[in-house]
Structure formats: structure tokens, C-alpha cells
Amino acid sequence: MSKKVLVVLAHDDMKISRVNKRLVQELESCDNIEVRDIKALYPDYKIDIEAEQEAIKKADKVVFQFPMFWFNAPSILKEWMDKVYSLGFAFDVTQDGYQRRELDGREFMLAVSMGGHEAAYDGDYKSVDECLTPYIYTAKFCGMKVVEPFYTYRAMQNLSDEKLEALAPQFKEAILK
Ligand SMILES: Cc1cc2nc3c(=O)[nH]c(=O)nc-3n(C[C@H](O)[C@H](O)[C@H](O)COP(=O)(O)O)c2cc1C
Numbered sequence: 001m002s003k004k005v006l007v008v009l010a011h012d013d014m015k016i017s018r019v020n021k022r023l024v025q026e027l028e029s030c031d032n033i034e035v036r037d038i039k040a041l042y043p044d045y046k047i048d049i050e051a052e053q054e055a056i057k058k059a060d061k062v063v064f065q066f067p068m069f070w071f072n073a074p075s076i077l078k079e080w081m082d083k084v085y086s087l088g089f090a091f092d093v094t095q096d097g098y099q100r101r102e103l104d105g106r107e108f109m110l111a112v113s114m115g116g117h118e119a120a121y122d123g124d125y126k127s128v129d130e131c132l133t134p135y136i137y138t139a140k141f142c143g144m145k146v147v148e149p150f151y152t153y154r155a156m157q158n159l160s161d162e163k164l165e166a167l168a169p170q171f172k173e174a175i176l177k
Helices: 019-025 049-057 075-084 118-122 133-141 161-176
Strands: 005-009 033-037 061-067 091-094 097-100 107-113 150-152
Touching: 005 019, 005 161, 019 061, 019 107, 019 161, 033 049, 049 075, 075 133, 107 133, 107 161, 150 161
Parallel strands: 005 033, 005 061, 061 107, 107 150
Antiparallel strands: 091 097
């Protein structure tokens, strides 16, 4: 049976996106992938918690896709996570301690585009993983299996259209893996 994937797309404005727009376009024809552009769905940040939780329940794998903004995700994703990964849904606190709930056992993947190049994240800034530990640690805390991320570098200018075209099918393959 094919894997069902939920892509939580957290771009500030997909109308002005080049990289994430092209990557997500590659997923359009795939029935097993649901893409939720959360900034378009919730421009006022009023997240429909139930709808988002239902989308997670249907998925074997949850992907957070976003452009790196100041060594973090765009703020809508933090709001989404704070509201959707609620007590009772993501975990419970019982007399025996924390109990994992709906996220337990699902896969978690980061798909992030960086304006910076690879070398920048191996020098001044230690690594993309280090920047994004809150997302990785939250997934682990909730019992998710963190799988290999898909990181795209030089997304502001040095990534040519040809390279982006070549990346798009690789992205889809990684999402469905
Ligand atoms: C507010 C803002 C903050 C950014 N911060 C970073 C950053 O910390 N590190 C980085 O590598 N790129 C940074 N960038 C560049 C974006 O990550 C880059 O423009 C984006 O990945 C391109 O994807 P898109 O074509 O889908 O918009 C920033 C861009 C903006 C607008």
C-alpha cells in the first residue's frame, strides 16, 4: 500500500516563491500527497485545529516544507505546531508520565530551502539540523520517526533553473520514500 503523506507548507507568500513553488508543483499529480499551504489557509493565523489534526490522522508521514527565515521557520509554522500538537492529541500527561498519542509512529521529514550555500552551514552556522532542533526534537518527543531531510541550498539566486528542474523529481521521490 502506498504511503500517505501530509505536506505542511509554511511559506510566507507562495505568490513570490520560486524554489518552493517549483518543488511543490511536482507533488500536484500525486493522490497520496496532501499539501496544505497554511499561510494561504490561515492568513490571520487562526488555525482550524480540528481540520489540521484530521489531516495528520490520515497521514503516515508528515513533512514540514518551508524557506529558512532567520535560522528558523516562518512564524506561521510555530503557531500551527503550538495549536495542532495539543495536549491530548500529540501527548498526554498521566500519572505514569508523558504518554504519546496521535503522532506516535508516524514519520517526520523536514524539506527546507536556504538562501545560504552549503559551506555557510558548515562554518559560521554549524548546520541546518542545529538551527531546526525544535522541530526535530518535538517530533522525537511525540514519538515520530525522523527521516532524512531534503535541504535545498543557494535558493535565493545561485540555484539555476536547470538545477531546480533536476531537484524537483528528487524532491518527490524523497517525499514518497
Ligand atoms: C525574512 C527572511 C529571512 C531569511 N533568513 C534566511 C536565513 O536565516 N538563512 C538562509 O539561508 N536564508 C534565509 N533567507 C532566504 C530564504 O530562505 C530564501 O529566499 C528562500 O528559501 C527561497 O525560497 P522561495 O523561492 O520558495 O521563496 C531569508 C529570507 C527572508 C525573506
